[in-house]
Amino acid sequence: MSDDTALASFPRRDLLKAGGALLIGFAVPAARAQEPLGIALMLGPDQPDQKRLDTWLAIHADNTATVFHGYAELGQGAATALLQIAAEELDLGIEQMNVAALGSHRSPNQGATAASASVALGGQRVRTAAAEARQTLLRLASSRLGAPVESLTVERGVVSDTRAGGARVSYGELLGDKPFDVPFTGQAPVKPVSRYTLVGTSVPRKDIPAKVRGTYTYMQHVRLPGMLHGRVVRPRGQGAYRDAARVLRIDTSSIADIPGARVVRRANFVGVVAPREWDAVRAARQLRVEWDERTALPGTQGMYARMRASQTIDRVVLATGDVDAALASAARVVARSYHGPYQAHVPFAPNCALADVRGDEARVICSTQNIYEARAKVATVLRLPVERVALEYCEGSGTFGRSCHDDAAEAAALMSQLAGAPVRVQLMRQDEHGWDNFGPAHVAEVRIGVDAAGKLTAYEYHGWQHGWSTVETSEQLALGTPAADTTGPIAMELSPLNLGSMYEIANRKLVNHRVPGIDGYLKAANLRSPLDVSIAFASEQTVDELAALVGADPYEFRHRNMTDERWLGVLDAAANAAGWQPREPGAARGRARIATGRGIAVGTHTSSYAAAVADIEVDRDTGAIVAKHLYGALDAGLAVNPGFLENQIIGMLVQAASRMLKEEVTFDDRRVTSTDWASYPILRFAECPAVTPIVIQRTNQPSSGGGEEVLGPAAAAIANALFDATGVRLREYPLTPARVLAALRAA
Amino acid sequence: MPTEISVNDERRTVDAAPDTPLLYVLAGELELKGPRFGCGLAQCGSCSVLIDGLETRACVTPLSAVGTRSVTTLEGLARWFARQRGLREPPELHPVQRAFIDEQALQCGYCFNGITIKAAELLARNPRPSEAEIRTAMNGHLCRCGAYPRILKAIERASRELDR
Secondary structure (H helix, E strand, C coil), X not given: CCCCCXXXXXXXXXXXXXXXXXXXXXXXXXXXXXXXXXXXXXXXXXXXCCCEHHHCEEECCCCCEEXXXXXXXXXXXXXXXXXXXXHHHHCCCHHHEEECCCECCCCCCCCCCCCCHHHHHHXXXXXXXXXXXXXXXXXXXXXXXXXCHHHEEEEXXXXXXXXXXXXXXXXXXXXXCXXXXXXXXXXXXXXXXXXXXXXXCCCCCCCHHHHHHCXXXXXXXXXXXXXXXXXXXXXXXXXXXXXXXXXXXXEHHHHCXXXXXXXXXXXXXXXXXXXXXHHXXXXXXXXXXXXXXXXXXXXXXXHHHHHHHCCCEEEEEEEECCHHHXXXXXCEEEEEEEEECCECCCCCCCCXXXXXXXXXXXXXXXXXXXXXXXXXXXXXXXXXXXXXXXXXXXXXXXXXXXXXXXXXXXXXXXXXXXXXXXXXXXXXXXXXXXXXXXXXXXXXXXXXXXXXXXXEEEEEEEEEEECEECCCHHHHHHHCCCCCEECCCCCCCCCHHHCXXXXXXXXXXXXXXXXXXXXCCCCEXXXXXXXXXXXXXXXXXXXXXXXXXXXXXXXXXXXXXXXXXXXXXXXXXXXXXXXXXXXXXXXXXXXXXXXEEEEEEEECCCXXXXXXXXXXXXXXXXXXXXXXXXXXXXXXXXXXXXXXXXXXXXXXXXXXXXXXXXXXXXECCCCECCCCCCCCCCCCHHHXXXXXXXXXXXXXXXXXXXXXXXXXXXHHHHHXXXXXXXXXXXXXXXXXXXXXXXXXXXX | CEEEEEECXXXXXXXXXXXXXXXXXXXXXXXXXXXXXXXXXXXXXXXEEEECCEEEEHHHCEHHHCCCCEEECHHHHHHHHHHHHCCCCCCCCCHHHHHHHHCCCCCCCCCHHHHHHHHHHHHHHCCCCCHHHHHHHHCCCCCCCCCHHHHHHHHHHHHHHHHC
């Protein structure tokens, strides 16, 4: 029985009775910062005006401040770091600072919380806004106290007249919950770094106590009165992005025994809703749907050949000198091909979203990394004007790029619109694993040459990968929007910064081969450190191979080919932390079953500088690699909170081991087959390396990204350590026991 | 169907079908924030609770299997600890929670429900575990952020605290 109309009899809310508007305590207070930080919402003015100071900051009567910005806290501490910056400029204590919840009708649009943008880009805006707020407050204090601004000092938000008998007044008394009502010019002078007392220190994260206590509200905890529980119903694992699954038949009678369970459907978008969550889970499992699935995928085995053979759009990203001539005259040349798999975000908690769609208005709460973009996507699937959609952010589990958060938001919105009630959609594990926007697979062909003195002279890199999908699954299924992918210079294509720029090489050529992503591939998007793991795996192994070829120590070889003090800084920091001793390539190799090896590598993302050293053990009998100790050095300019950066480095080192040793999305010709933690294993406690994070503090440099840069070098250092331990190199990762064993046997 | 279970030392009557996984009862009906969905397959440890002191995956434990045994969630962990140790007053936090804060061990923190429950179970059974024993005990719990190193440090720290 096909069922397009199961909803016809579903009770719809009387919109007139509800007033036709979404007015659940949404009155806009004079000082909007007084909103509770939970899930409050205004359907009021659209995007706040970024040229007004009140858009960025509010001062409260209790002498505290709230900072508004557009970045999502993703469990990295960025929210606290931005408060440190604001508190520093305002001369407030960190405990006097709050951050406003993120919402499309409340937060300035600063784009995506991606590419380590929060502190690198957002920090400067928050800094200048706070400086301007302080300037404004001092002007107010000056007239209140009858004292010249020059005689005023501020401590913890209390302004004092330093002249004999001078009086005091607090920020709260001066402004207390009233707007600044002044333009934000960005012209106020900021505090010199030499006077910093808070920035540069490792203040604890503000979110940690509630998270440890279990009182923190994650997205998955949010409920609305009268809501239904929704689950998506899809084939187990996505097929080719171009060929979205099509419904042939739905047998709604298959869930007739589940109380209150209903099918909600728009075209090929199928969901179930039920008042009780377990009933929704059961209904999604039990609903019989016959899908028309195509066999358009190449399968994991055929993927790299298809990518290499596809009709690509080629772009020379960089060409300096004459690479062909330099390669021809080089003393030694290494030319190799490398393969990097699709890898998945797979947040620990599958994405969750809650939507309340009433008539022509919608409220959506989700864990997107970009509230404004997600709002537009939701408006599209609902066919509503974008300004009628209010979208709020609530933190889920670590997402590491565009996992299914926007898809979950669309799914909740669609189901609420169809069901006529608020709907909470919780993706199941197979939905998140199977329908992710994966980090794209990569094929590399690398040629690097050295002269007789062991100096790098030529560097040529060709990279094949497809771009990022722009249409979420729910939209594709519901509206039939054709698959489309996008590409651009940053993170979707070869990055010159990561491909040889760390070395002094006169002749370089980088060619990006854009594979058409809609031509029989998986959906893709930015996965933490997009392309970097594959690029570092290819580039830094080739460099390492050249070092071995000329009989040089891998650290010394890199060092002699570098001149930039920041690259040298991270290289030396990682090597020193690891107690690097000059090693003859392969000298450590013995015949013991457990071989030990050490590797080194450098790399970054789109900014900053990173290097890593890996100590590993290889079991020659099983092929199993264990990362024993990873060292990661990061220079991200001014480290606002070195402790947060250390925590980021630790996470990147562990994820590097996970991605280099274990992670690979698998699929057959029909669909993705790695749909849970058993079929997509990640690193576990028993395999966790010891870690040494090294933060290089550079107070004279602007803050740059700190959440992605160590992944590439750490992953490549593991691959180089395998060579050091066994004399074997793998050209395809993950370095699974089967691959290692096969390589050892072939050696 | 009304069923009575013991959760954090309280008798609670819940209205759920007997085959409902305990997770949905605790997180849904009882609105507890500790146990939380992660995989529904007993693979990740997100939903862990103690049942008579044993770490148990609530996502695959039917309500009907709980019976008269006592369920302890993250919310009741400090009290459970106090009873274990014969303390008159429960501490504000279980020592392992205190250590997680001291070590700033979290990244996103979502997995910490299960991590905390498992670590508390381990320390009750073995107050001075070796690092290898901690790794073995914790191995069924995943952390996607890769916070394992600081978690290991924090559990060792809590173990030392317990010893004093």
